[in-house]
Amino acid sequence: MSHWDAIVIGAGVIGTSVAYNLAAMGAKRVLVLERDQIGAGTTSQSSGILRTHYSVIENVVLAQQSWAVFKDFAGHLQDEDASAGLVRCGYLIAAPQGPKLEPLAQSLAAQQAQGIEVHRLSAQEASERLPICRFDDAALIGFEPEAGFADAYLVASSYARAARRLGVKFMEGECVTRLVLTQQTVTGVETTRGVFHAPVVISTQNIWAQELAQWTGIQVPLTPERHKVMALQGPEAYTSAMPVYKDLGSAGMLYCRSYGGQQMLVSEGTAGEALSGPDNTQGDVSMDDVMHVGEQVAERFPSFAEAGLASSWTGVYDVTPDWNPVLGAVPDVPGLVVGFGFSGHGFKLSPVVGRVLAQQALGLPTDVPLTPYALERFRTGQLLHGRYGSGAVA
Ligand SMILES: Cc1cc2nc3c(=O)[nH]c(=O)nc-3n(C[C@H](O)[C@H](O)[C@H](O)COP(=O)(O)OP(=O)(O)OC[C@H]3O[C@@H](n4cnc5c(N)ncnc54)[C@H](O)[C@@H]3O)c2cc1C
Incomplete structure (x- = not known):
């Protein structure tokens, strides 16, 4: 046909x-x-990673409506075998004093105005949810319970x-x-x-x-942009009950999540390596890259200063201006x-x-x-x- x-x-x-x-x-x-x-x-x-946190309100709306689908993916597809592999661990985002603070405050307020459950946590409350992380320099911490990651x-x-x-x-x-x-x-x-x-x-x-x-x-x-992702094996667990974490205070605006057991999936949330053409084959992750990200991780997750590299890979974003x-x-x-x-x-x-x-x-x-x-x-x-x-x- x-x-x-x-x-x-x-x-x-x-x-x-x-x-x-x-x-x-x-x-x-x-x-x-x-x-x-x-x-x-x-x-x-x-x-x-699934969250509704954005600073662009149009994206908040798209993500909010999409989350409703992820939460009941089998029902949405009318297929009881369908799974998104969803882990509902929540999303923590923190900023120190500085240029990211006001954008974070505005974004959290916009999410709340949109009817999304978002809490402002103290450093103590954040530590209870993600004990492997330090929050002593955080000027503002947002927590979105209805968030997590999927496959x-x-x-x-x-x-x-x-x-x-x-x-x-x-x-x-x-x-x-x-x-x-x-x-x-x-x-x-x-x-x-x-x-x-x-x-x-x-x-x-x-x-x-x-x-x-x-x-x-x-x-x-x-622009196709290659990004590097690492799984770090730490000395203590990053359980799937612990939230995804976005560190607006780190140079690479790191994002981190459980990768099972004592492993943390981590990557930078900034611009990557611009490619001259579309190519999603694997690129190099050098020891310099591992050190660069590892130092930022150690700064935020002190026990992960001892972490080893469990695995690494690259992926390509389709980046617009x-x-x-x-x-x-x-x-x-x-x-x-x-x-x-x-x-x-x-x-x-x-x-x-x-x-x-x-x-x-x-x-x-x-x-x-x-x-x-x-x-x-x-x-x-x-x-x-x-x-x-x-x-x-x-
Ligand atoms: C490292 C990395 C981490 C990410 N993390 C997150 C995250 O945490 N949360 C999040 O929301 N998003 C994340 N993303 C982004 C998200 O994964 C992508 O936006 C999404 O998967 C893109 O899906 P797509 O269908 O547009 O593209 P693709 O999955 O790339 O599909 C496009 C398809 O089109 C096919 N195709 C292209 N041209 C032709 C042609 N001429 N003829 C036939 N077929 C063709 C290709 O073969 C390909 O299969 C991440 C992306 C990367 C790379």
């Missing part, structure tokens, strides 16, 4: 969510084309299974080589195997979304809907992003306005800059 109601390019956590939502909204013939395998893109590199690969594969059950066709090992345009309107895609026709194509290609620029001539302001995604229809290319540029924080938004992109593709009203996320913002200058500067906390 070469005629479809909608075609999705890419089967990461965003594309599979779009595909499921399209089918759940009644689209009958949905095709997903994935050049590799489901979840094999940057989704499988995700640290999996992005599991979520993508669960979305794919649920979508298949609703009739969606997935073709893996199928690379889209161009969009088929008739008078600059999308009418399908071409792959190495032939042409597939559809009145709407949803591109969820992540770092490979740069291909859209070659295919259509539109500007795709995207304002560290926020591009979502929705592209007016210059009718029939094209995009979701790219998640800049290291797309997993936590994936349920609702899938829903609104499906709504947009089907010509339905979207649950949240997509204008703030429009591609045009890079032309008009109405950027979605966060208050914390460059980095995935946005």
Whole structure:
């Protein structure tokens, strides 16, 4: 069959969510084309942290609605076997005196105004939740109990299974080589195997979304950025009951979470290594990198000064100039809907992003306005800059 109601390019956590939502909204013939395998893109590199803490209020809303899905993922997919691998350990975020303090205070207040349960903790209260961490220099500590981490690969594969059950066709090992345009309107895609026709194509290609620029001539302001993640083996446990921790006081704005037993997953939440092209193969994590992050960890988690490196890996972010995604229809290319540029924080938004992109593709009203996320913002200058500067906390 070469005629479809909608075609999705890419089967990461965003594309599979779009595909499921399209089918759940009644689209009958949905095709997903994935050049590799489901979840094999940057989704499988995700640290999996889920929180609604953002300094950009539009992101807070997307994350809040997505959390409601993660909390009842099996119910959402009507599949009792579906699991997000969710660990509901909460999210602690702390800032010392200095430039991050006011943004933190404003963001916590905005979350509360949005109806999200957020507490301001004393250093003593924070220590009770995360005893391996020191909070003596913290001027403000926020705690979001309804937060934690989950498994992005599991979520993508669960979305794919649920979508298949609703009739969606997935073709893996199928690379889209161009969009088929008739008078600059999308009418399908071409792959190495032939042409597939559809009145709407949803591109969820992540770092490979740069291909859209070659295919259509539109500007795709995207830099692939490699980030390094480490699992450190400490002398004491970072249990999964202990919250995710965001250290706004460290040079790298570290984020940390339990990685099971005595291991801590840790990475910097600042800009990474810009790559000249899309490439999510593994890069180097040098001893200098380990020392650089290890020193910051030791500063905050004194017993981890003795930690060893258990494992390390790299992952690539699709970074836009304002560290926020591009979502929705592209007016210059009718029939094209995009979701790219998640800049290291797309997993936590994936349920609702899938829903609104499906709504947009089907010509339905979207649950949240997509204008703030429009591609045009890079032309008009109405950027979605966060208050914390460059980095995935946005
Ligand atoms: C190290 C790291 C840590 C992260 N930590 C977090 C976190 O803690 N919390 C959070 O919310 N987010 C996090 N993220 C971000 C989050 O994981 C991503 O935003 C999300 O997984 C991106 O999903 P995606 O579907 O857009 O992309 P991908 O998973 O990369 O999927 C895109 C797919 O498109 C396919 N594709 C591309 N071009 C074509 C083509 N021409 N034809 C066919 N197929 C094509 C690719 O093969 C790929 O499978 C992290 C990311 C990284 C790298």
